[in-house]
Every structure is written in structure tokens, then in C-alpha cells.
């Protein structure tokens with residue numbers, strides 16, 4: 001649906017003020033209830049001259065698409081999308097030092113659920129676009145699209161997935177900036193900004209054991225399915241899989257002053273120098289396992305005849321699913337009698353080229369604003385809505401990037417989905433400037 005959206009937002013709102021306002025809309029998902037936040041943004045963007053569409057599977061959860069095109073007859077140019085999601089995970093107010101929906105500003109920080117993940121990026125992207133338009137700017141080629149989607153935190157079936165499937169023309173773009181990168185990591189006294197160019201794919205599986213039930217008082221009469229799984233849990237936790245270093249990850253290792261052609265030596269050096277950083281970035285280069293759930297009997301006096309171990313496994317984008325399965329089976333080794341593997345969820349990893357117009361624009365901007373910092377491609381061990389755009393539009397170049405001036409990667413990771421989520425105002429303004437300048441550079 002397209003309509004006219006009333007707005008009570010004052011013109012010239014700063015990113016800080018907009019983020020405070022967005023945090024005060026409780027959009028914990030489930031249920032999400034993102035409509036108030038997105039109607040508020042729609043009003044502002046429409047008043048500024050964007051063509052705004054709110055469209056969703058239900059009226060309570062509309063996705064926002066705001067578009068500003070170059071004038072008729074302008075030269076061809078790319079469609080640049082600035083993407084964010086406006087839903088959040090839940091928050092337990094009793095654990096927080098500020099109310100999670102207060103948007104309090106104290107000592108240079110804005111507090112609240114979504115301050116990092118990721119209403120901050122919504123605020124920065126929308127403010128960047130509104131600032132440009134207020135200065136009289138219009139794209140001189142291509143188009144700018146602002147996407148504020150719902151339902152990312154539970155998988156996007158009402159958000160990115162729904163939008164790309166049902167309204168591909170609204171969702172289509174050539175270049176896309178989303179969450180997933182931009183908090184700098186410090187290594188050997190140099191800051192390196194990661195541009196997230198790819199995401200690992202989950203390839204979850206279960207190991208299912210069967211045995212024979214008997215009374216718990218006579219173990220010799222039964223065959224305990226849970227016990228059959230026990231050595232496999234340890235084997236998975238200790239498995240060392242070979243490195244699968246994609247070109248982007250090799251270039252990251254080179255950028256850090258390590259050697260992308262020799263991952264064994266590079267990661268060994270990294271582990272020795274900085275174990276936390278190694279733990280954070282080594283998963284980009286290999287399949288990982290985490291044996292996370294066991295289900296089995298529920299009676300203390302009965303030997304269980306069934307047990308299942310569920311394993312969260314993540315595969316880099318450069319490893320085809322069939323190869324990944326072969327490696328997983330090799331790592332598990334010989335299965336005990338009565339145990340079988342069941343593949344549960346397979347989402348291939350996905351990535352975009354770690355070079356080109358958008359990468360160059362980010363690199364140039366960073367070179368101007370943080371002299372001496374490095375910029376490196378990275379993979380996200382988890383996944384975001386970028387995967388949905390890459391799947392729907394195979395030519396799209398999608399990156400995760402929200403540059404922080406002050407907050408480094410280690411601290412940022414501790415604030416996501418955690419209590420006391422907050423963002424430094426300087427970081428928010430820094431990212432806003434980046435989105436504004438990069439948009440202007442790409443669209444003229």
C-alpha cells in the first residue's frame with residue numbers, strides 16, 4: 001500500500017535524536033509490532049520528497065521502502081540500498097542500568113535495546129539521507145533506496161524474505177549496505193575496519209542414537225543410548241577441521257600483517273599474540289561445530305533407548321555443501337553402532353566480491369577520516385538479511401558496514417543482544433557522515 005504518512009517529527013532531527021525516538025518504540029520481536037516506528041520514519045521520508053511504500057504480510061508489521069531517483073534523462077547509475085531492521089531481541093529491564101526503552105542520553109552514550117543492533121544504523125542511514133536532501137541534493141544518476149525491514153531477529157519471514165519474494169521490484173538494488181561490520185579491531189597497535197563481505201551458512205545436524213530401555217536399577221539389562229553419544233560430544237568439541245581460506249579472508253590476514261597464503265602459521269601466530277582476537281576471526285576460515293543440545297529420556301529410573309545430539313555447524317561461503325558434509329563426517333569419524341547422522345538445516349554461506357565501486361568508496365572514506373587505519377574484508381560467523389538480498393538478486397553487492405569511531409569490535413560484541421546495550425554518540429554521528437558521503441560519491 002502507498003499512502004500519505006502524517007509526521008510530527010521536526011525537520012533537521014539529528015541521528016542522536018532519531019535513535020532516541022526509535023528506541024522508545026518497543027519493537028521486541030516476537031511480536032515485533034514495528035508499524036509505529038516505520039510509520040514515523042515513513043512520515044519523515046515522505047515529507048522530504050522520497051517515494052515511500054509500507055508493505056508487509058500484516059498491517060502490524062510493514063516493511064518500509066523509500067526511494068529517491070535521479071531525474072528523467074539522467075545517466076545510468078546504480079541503485080544504492082541502505083538497509084536496516086527495526087525489530088530487536090527482548091530485554092529484561094531489571095538487569096539494566098537504564099530502562100531499555102528509555103533512549104536515555106548520558107555521558108555521551110544513548111542507552112536502549114537496539115542501540116547497537118540495529119536502530120543505530122536505521123537512524124544513521126535515514127538521517128544521512130534526510131541531511132543530503134535538506135542540502136538540496138538529489139541523485140544525479142541511479143537511485144537511493146532506504147529499506148527498514150521488520151522481523152530480522154526471528155529469520156525475516158515477514159521482513160527481508162517476505163519482501164524479496166513478494167515485491168522484488170521494490171527490494172531490488174545493485175549495491176547494499178547493511179549490518180555486520182565496521183567496528184574496528186586493533187592488532188599490533190593498528191586499527192583495522194572490517195567490511196563484512198560474506199556470511200557463513202548454518203549446516204545443522206543431529207546425531208541420533210538408539211539403544212534398549214530397561215530399569216535404571218539394572219544397567220546390564222539395557223543399552224543406554226545417551227552413553228553412546230558421550231564420546232561423540234567430546235570428539236566434535238575437539239575436532240580440528242582444515243582451513244578453507246576464501247580470497248576475502250586471505251586478504252584480511254594479509255591486511256593484518258599475517259600471511260593469507262599460510263593460514264596455519266598465521267592463525268598460530270595470532271593465537272599466541274591475541275587469543276581473543278583469534279577466537280573471533282578464526283571461524284571465518286573453517287567449518288566450526290558446537291554441540292549444543294541433547295534430548296534423551298526424562299525418567300530417572302529408566303535407561304533411555306533414544307538420545308539425540310544437535311550440533312550447530314557453520315560453513316564458510318567458499319565450501320560447497322556436499323564438501324562440507326564430507327568433512328563433517330570425516331571429523332566425526334567412525335560412528336558407534338546404533339548412531340546415525342541426520343542433516344537438519346542447510347543454508348549455504350553467501351558472499352559478495354571484496355572489491356569494486358562500493359568497497360573503494362568505503363576505503364576512500366575511511367582513509368580520509370581515520371588516517372592510517374586498515375580496511376579489510378571479513379566474513380560474519382552468523383547471518384543477517386544480506387543473505388536474503390544475495391539470494392534474491394545474485395548480482396547485488398551487499399556489505400555489512402557501520403563504522404565506529406571509538407567502540408572496538410571486542411566491546412561491541414559484548415553489547416549485542418546483551419544488557420546495557422548503548423552506543424557512543426560520536427560513533428553514531430561518524431557512521432551517519434559515512435553513509436551521507438558514500439551515498440553522494442556513488443550517486444553523484
Ligand SMILES: [Zn+2]
Pocket residue numbers: 085117118152179
Ligand atoms: Zn541485527
